[in-house]
Amino acid sequence: MDANYHTHTSRCGHATGGDEQYVRAAIDAGFKILGFSDHVPYEGIHAPYDRMDYDQIDNYLASINNLKEKYQDKIKILSGFEVEFYPQYIDYYKYLLTRCDYLVLGQHNVTYLKDDLDCYASDDDVEKFAEALVQAMESGLFSYIAHPDYFMMGRRHWNETCIAAAHKISKKAAELKYPLELNLNGIRHGHKPYKAGLAYVYPYRPFWEIVAQYDTICVYGYDAHHPTTLLEDDRIITINKIIHGIPLNIVENYRF
Ligand SMILES: [Zn+2]
Numbered sequence: 001m002d003a004n005y006h007t008h009t010s011r012c013g014h015a016t017g018g019d020e021q022y023v024r025a026a027i028d029a030g031f032k033i034l035g036f037s038d039h040v041p042y043e044g045i046h047a048p049y050d051r052m053d054y055d056q057i058d059n060y061l062a063s064i065n066n067l068k069e070k071y072q073d074k075i076k077i078l079s080g081f082e083v084e085f086y087p088q089y090i091d092y093y094k095y096l097l098t099r100c101d102y103l104v105l106g107q108h109n110v111t112y113l114k115d116d117l118d119c120y121a122s123d124d125d126v127e128k129f130a131e132a133l134v135q136a137m138e139s140g141l142f143s144y145i146a147h148p149d150y151f152m153m154g155r156r157h158w159n160e161t162c163i164a165a166a167h168k169i170s171k172k173a174a175e176l177k178y179p180l181e182l183n184l185n186g187i188r189h190g191h192k193p194y195k196a197g198l199a200y201v202y203p204y205r206p207f208w209e210i211v212a213q214y215d216t217i218c219v220y221g222y223d224a225h226h227p228t229t230l231l232e233d234d235r236i237i238t239i240n241k242i243i244h245g246i247p248l249n250i251v252e253n254y255r256f
């Protein structure tokens with residue numbers, strides 16, 4: 001893979017490293033494209049361990065734009081945000097797109113900044129999650145769907161609701177040609193005891209068995225919260241073991 005579109009910065013409060021260190025690590029790793037997609041801020045929301053403050057947008061984009069220029073001979077740098085889809089914020093997302101290169105959809109909850117699905121995801125939450133992804137794809141505002149199987153972090157059972165959600169997401173992604181991300185950072189949580197046996201939270205194999213039934217595009221994403229993550233290509237080997245034998249259409253050198 002020569003492009004990573006899912007990279008954070010220390011501004012979110014749970015990532016470390018300087019912006020330039022991410023760039024240098026990416027060059028070291030042989031990437032041709034590095035996309036920064038830090039967690040989007042919302043006006044009036046101060047969540048120092050989740051996301052930057054709204055008034056840090058200028059500093060964030062200025063820093064990325066500066067690196068874009070400084071390293072233009074070595075690597076193509078893109079600026080972006082990782083955004084949850086809340087319909088009431090569509091105008092805000094459109095505004096952000098006037099200032100950055102792209103938006104990643106990273107749906108971490110289904111209620112505005114509440115009840116993170118990594119803590120708990122009921123059947124109802126899973127249905128809402130799938131609906132949010134479909135609406136986001138239909139909005140045309142996003143370039144990339146991060147961890148579409150994220151909800152498996154907040155539950156321990158894969159059931160009919162999950163199957164239906166996977167079909168709904170895959171069908172729409174295939175129809176609108178949205179790349180679905182095989183997230184390379186979920187494995188950091190280790191194995192969890194699912195009803196069907198121990199497994200990483202995501203990528204969750206049964207989800208990707210359904211993705212493969214549609215004409216979908218899959219991409220790897222480091223979801224880097226530390227510069228050295230970009231150097232850990234053994235993560236791909238681990239993920240490939242999880243999805244071994246599933247006929248996924250993985251595009252290693254994906255371009256928007
Ligand atoms: Zn994060």
Ligand SMILES: [Zn+2]
Pocket residue numbers: 006008082106146223
């Ligand atoms: Zn992320």
